[in-house]
Amino acid sequence: MAERETIxxxxxxxxxxxxxxxxxxxxxxxxxxxxxxxxRPGRGAGPSQVVALRLTADEVADLDARAEREGKSRSEVIREALAFT
Incomplete structure (x- = not known):
């Protein structure tokens, strides 16, 4: 088996x-x-909707850095940011 096979x-x-x-x-x-x-498990009583979002490479890097720092997914960070509006 190849060494690169991972889960x-x-x-x-x-x-x-x-x-x-x-x-x-x-x-x-x-x-x-x-x-x-x-x-995937539901996020509430109603159905969820997938929304496409375009970000620059720098924005994605910032998002990933924050998600890594906080131990969260990209989606969790974005949802939390929206909750503050």
């Missing part, structure tokens, strides 16, 4: 692949899998 930045090892294969061969509880939700 969320963690390298995938041959041992992990073998463990996944063993788990699959043992079988899965289909009912438990069906109980998992689909898609």
């Amino acid at each position: 969320k930045g963690t390298p995938v090892t041959e041992e992990q692949i073998a463990a996944w294969a063993d788990e699959a061969e043992a079988g899965y509880d289909v009912e438990a899998l069906k109980k998992r939700g689909r898609g």
